[in-house]
Amino acid sequence: MDWKEIIGIVAGCCTTIAFLPQVIKTWRTKSARDLSLSMFLIFFTGVLLWLIYGIVVADLPVILANSATLFLAGILLFFKVIYK
Template identity: 55%
Template sequence: MNLITVIGLLAGGLTTIAFLPQVLKTWKSKSAKDISLGMFFTFCTGVFLWIIYGFCVNDLPVVVANIMTFIFASTILYFKFKYG
């Protein structure tokens, strides 16, 4: 595995796992006032399309990374509806 692949995997890993601290913060604080509904609604829609795209082009890393991101981002969206 060359350095470019490592950078790509690291990039994908970070932009996926990044949503976990927000999930944990909102879960603990039960407050989502400052979080934009528009952002997480648009983002979840986009990530869902990435999953479909990944399936269509048979790109497993795209599918897997975006399924994980979708789980995190849709949890934040759920918290936004629940805690306002």
């Protein structure tokens, strides 16, 4: 693993972990009223496309970061639907 991959993995971890506080808060409060559904749908689509891109070019940092982010964004979308 070279320094570019390490930077990519660290960057992916930072941007993915940034979602955790929102997921935890939404789960604890059972409220997703302040989350924008359209923003998360667009974001979810973008992350899915980044994941597909990462798979096509076989870029491990892109695959790992976007897999985790897609999972967390999916949880928030789920909460948005069930916690109306």
